[in-house]
Amino acid sequence: MLSQDDFRPVTLADREFFERHYAVYSQSHSDNSFANMVCWNHFAHYTFAHVEKNVIIASTIGNVTQFRPPIGPRNPALLRSLIRFASDVGENEPIGLIDTGTAHWMKEVCPALNLVPDRNHFEYVYRASDLAELPGKNYLTIRRQVNKFRKNCTSVTEPISKENWAEVKRFLIEWCEWKGCEGGDPVLAHEKEAVFFAIDHFDELPLQGIAIRVFSKIGAISLFERQTADTALVHFEKGLPDCEGIYKAINQETAALLVKDFMFINRESDLGVPGLREAKERLHPHHMVEVHSLKCDS
Numbered sequence: 001m002l003s004q005d006d007f008r009p010v011t012l013a014d015r016e017f018f019e020r021h022y023a024v025y026s027q028s029h030s031d032n033s034f035a036n037m038v039c040w041n042h043f044a045h046y047t048f049a050h051v052e053k054n055v056i057i058a059s060t061i062g063n064v065t066q067f068r069p070p071i072g073p074r075n076p077a078l079l080r081s082l083i084r085f086a087s088d089v090g091e092n093e094p095i096g097l098i099d100t101g102t103a104h105w106m107k108e109v110c111p112a113l114n115l116v117p118d119r120n121h122f123e124y125v126y127r128a129s130d131l132a133e134l135p136g137k138n139y140l141t142i143r144r145q146v147n148k149f150r151k152n153c154t155s156v157t158e159p160i161s162k163e164n165w166a167e168v169k170r171f172l173i174e175w176c177e178w179k180g181c182e183g184g185d186p187v188l189a190h191e192k193e194a195v196f197f198a199i200d201h202f203d204e205l206p207l208q209g210i211a212i213r214v215f216s217k218i219g220a221i222s223l224f225e226r227q228t229a230d231t232a233l234v235h236f237e238k239g240l241p242d243c244e245g246i247y248k249a250i251n252q253e254t255a256a257l258l259v260k261d262f263m264f265i266n267r268e269s270d271l272g273v274p275g276l277r278e279a280k281e282r283l284h285p286h287h288m289v290e291v292h293s294l295k296c297d298s
Contacts, residue, residue: 002078002085006049007058010037012204014048019206021055025071026228028289029097029123030268032057032068035205035225035235039197043190052078065089066096069106076109083110087296095294097121103292115292120272123289124280125231128265131255131283138284142248149245153214157253160202160209160221168199168211171218175238195236198223207235210257212250214243220250224258231264251283 018034030036037046037057044059054072058065067086070078086094096118098106103115129135134143149155160168172195176182181192198207209223220239227233234254239246258265264286270277 002081007047010046039194069098069102093293098292114295116295118291118293121269121291123269124285125264125266125287127286128259128262132259145245145248149249153243156213167218220246222250222254232258232262233266
């Protein structure tokens with residue numbers, strides 16, 4: 001029977017453990033990635049249990065705790081134990097981010113479960129070649145914006161490394177001032193802390209990144225990692241408004257680098273934000289990572 005004592009906080013020291021586990025049980029949703037958990041730990045307070053060769057992840061935002069389904073060999077008894085435990089601890093959606101295959105298995109084990117699609121957390125996955133080459137009519141407007149940026153802005157792309165970390169941090173401070181991270185938007189404030197954590201612990205995380213310099217000053221950055229054998233995951237993408245089209249440019253430059261090793265790029269979810277949803281849809285995803293939540297009767 002699961003209990004709170006089975007769970008402990010996710011820390012940087014757990015990287016090798018998660019890498020070994022995910023090498024066998026790869027994860028398609030970004031929320032389960034190790035980098036995501038440690039970067040956003042200040043906000044979501046991730047914990048995990050390692051039980052019967054399975055990993056069970058939980059996050060607590062505010063006072064609401066939500067669990068993930070077991071990651072590991074299918075174990076109906078463990079699933080039933082998690083459902084009972086999560087229903088006692090959690091609220092009306094005690095288990096979330098359930099991928100499609102796991103949702104089918106959960107319904108086989110417990111046919112009465114009410115699993116509902118969680119559209120706000122569907123993730124957008126694109127062909128890397130589409131974002132790198134911007135082919136055809138679908139990408140005509142974006143292609144024009146990138147060309148305009150390159151025509152009007154003298155720029156160079158470089159990898160993020162310890163040589164430019166200080167400059168990247170200065171860029172992030174300027175980005176936060178422009179966005180008003182401290183001005184009352186809690187999501188931006190938490191995102192600021194998450195991306196600073198990523199830079200401060202760059203060598204300890206499985207992250208890579210690039211920066212675009214505009215007129216010798218860093219004007220945009222992108223941070224990403226390998227998610228699966230054929231998919232890269234973009235965690236952060238930030239740009240300043242100094243030169244029109246720079247967001248489209250950093251997107252294209254990131255894809256041009258990743259297409260050498262990956263077929264797909266996961267650019268995460270839109271969290272139900274209308275403007276963000278429209279922007280992600282305009283990039284024409286190849287497919288979505290669909291997830292469900294267990295909904296309990298209120």
